[in-house]
Amino acid sequence: MRIELQKRPAVSPLFSMLSPLLALALTLIFGAIMFALLGKDPVAAMHAFFIEPLLETWSLHELAIKAAPLILMGVGLAVCYRSNNWNIGAEGQFTIGAITGSYTPIVFYDWHSPLVLPLMLVMGALGGALFGAIPALLKAHFNTNEILTSLMLVYIAQLFLDWLIRGAWRDPKGFNFPVSRDFAPEAILPAIWEESGRAHWAFVFALIAAVLCWFMMRYTLKGFEITVLGQSERAGRFAGFSSKRMVWFGFLFSGALAGLAGICEVSGSINHLQPAISPGYGFTAIIVAFLGRLNPLGIVASGLVLGLTYLGGEAAQLSIGVSDKVTRVFQGLLLFFVLSCDTLIYYKVRVTWARLRGGAA
């Protein structure tokens, strides 16, 4: 038996729609099998994981909080990936954005002004962009593989944060715990709707970013340039677009959004700096980008789905007593199935039973 992939003459519109849903369905099926193997009732486990978090107002707020950085980063990464630049280091740009954004409230902690928060957001985005500029520089001028450099820089950023929190930025009144000073109230990103719950403005920023990126990709010359260079560098050069400049654009843009997500998370959810500020949002955002088919509006939906896996993991830990590593397993399954289901968009699968061979006559 042999399984053959036959290239389709054109992209299948049916499977373009179906592929993410198919991936989701396969993830759920394999998740259920996994729970069964762990000795849990799969139906109850899936209910606890995916349904319960959606039934209460407070947990919907939590969902918005978890989805916001995923969408912000996912949108930036999608633009970057569309241009055929592979930024794997959003987690690092997120971390550096959180650090540069926190500079004002930590170092100038007794400066109280309504300007503090906007300044933090801008500096966060700038920090993320500058950190993204490192792999961009290496790729544009030395032809270094950006997948490796951007990934390796993640660990540099995380250790830098660790060093900072244990050293210069440690809270002098923090009993030697590795945390920074708590942010002053002006430095905290406010909730969208205080009476209802704690979801803060990062979610609104994420939605705005998604809509703006969608518009850019669909209706502007910049979006056209990104798509052309992503599909064919040679054709892009023929159009007069520069692939080198696109490397810079892709990394600065995705880095800025990751940095913004970082400072929003620290300012809105954590309210101080600490060594661990992200449960792997920057890596999960890669899954978000692909599950959303690199379409900014699709990414809003996929960001919510992946946000749910974080919530579900926490809930499942409490209610059915499985490790929260289950979250990572679900995310891994999802990415795996998303990428493999995409094969169906470009190829027909044919199973050949007999060995066809034109041997010597």
Place this chain on the structure above:
Amino acid sequence: MTVSDASAVPLLSVRGLTKLFGSFAACNEIDLDIAGGEIHALLGENGAGKSTLVKMLFGVLQPSAGQITWQGQAVSIGSPAEARKLGIGMVFQHFSLFEALTVGENIALSLDPKISLAQISDEAASLSKAYGLPLDPKAHVADLSVGERQRIEIVRALLQNPRLIILDEPTSVLTPQEADRLFETLFKLRGEGRSVLYISHRLEEVRRICDRATVLRHGRVTGACDPRQETPASLARMMVGSEIAEVHREVLAPGEVRLDVSRLSVPARTPFGVSLKDVSLSVRAGEVLAIAGVAGNGQGELFDVLSGEVTVSDAKAIRIRGRDVGDLGINGRRLLGASFVPEERHGHGAVTGMPLSDNLLLARSQSDRKSFLGGGIFSVIRHASIRSATQRVCAEMDVRKSGEDPSAGALSGGNLQKFIVGRELDRQPALLIVNQPTWGVDAGAASRIRQALIDLAKAGSAVVVISQDLDEIFEIATNIAVISEGRLSEPYPAGTLTLERIGLLMGGIHETHSGGEAAHAH
């Protein structure tokens, strides 16, 4: 066929071999005999079917009809592995080597994994010594010259102890000294009774080293001869055909100079690239300058430099309508009224996965900025006006398509080429530079495109056509220059040039003129 060889049974014999791609016959009823211990040349222009033929012999392609006989036995060669088992080795024009690995490792990759690397290295070293192919098995491929890389491929083929070795344009990447070395190796192989099938379009070379030659043209065998008995001229005639091309072009009074290139030299960008050497040309309004030549002699490089996809530091080396543009990018040149059609449709002239309207914008986002873009600095795309321009181009050039705005990849080659040419003609360019306008295009579309090019020149534009198709060149050109190994000959008025002369120029037989600088004596 005249088989005048002493050995009774030829090593390889091919009868009526045909390969169809759709309705197009890349090889049409080919007969070929290769005797043991001979160097057999396969001559022909690009597109003559040489590569298709050897791919069938090496099992890469399956013939549509015909018979291959190996040492008197009818065989069907299903894969390169089967070809190797029979005793056929091949050295491709472009090598498949891993740069990060050593010579020995690269060779080991193509062999039985059970053999140890040390053993392979020893064997490769002794082989390379025996055949005069100096190689260090421990050297990294990345550090080697192109000639040395080719030796790896040859040694790799020799390790299989083949009876027949096929070499595809082996000298196209070699320096003359490296080529001489290669010839010695080939003579040694012949001395051992092995046969070599030598693909080339270089006439001098073929006359120097080959015992027999088979000439292909348009997929058919047009001659079999002993090249040592022929002159370069007679070989060239067989290669390019001897029918007399009708030149029916009224010569218009030449207008102003639209494109002027003087003494342009550009080094090669890649190991397989060709460097341009001292190229000069000038084209006036109303004129069609055709640049003939066998593929891979610098046409792509010349196009890139003329289009501005690759800029040169000397701005004065290229002038468009009197302006120095050598350092100006492609859109800057478009704004001066120039238009460009590259050779490769998919992924260069057009993005395969994008709809036609996007592909229209691809080439005209700056030159037609006013009508296609709005919204100030945001450059919002006006889809409606681009779509109507797309429909206009399709109607004008008779582009057959399914649906309103299909993706470029959904069009046949001919229709996509009509669209790409039409996209540029729609701008009424003052200067049009086209590389291989009808390459791989069906006859109907080809004549439509040629007519459009002639009409454009008649309307007062200057046209440069880079082409390998001599019939096409004689049909549309007012002046013809020939490019060979990155050098451009003087332009000759189309009426004064015979096919034989062109064939000689294409085969790299340079006349002793004083270089290209005295090229334009209008």
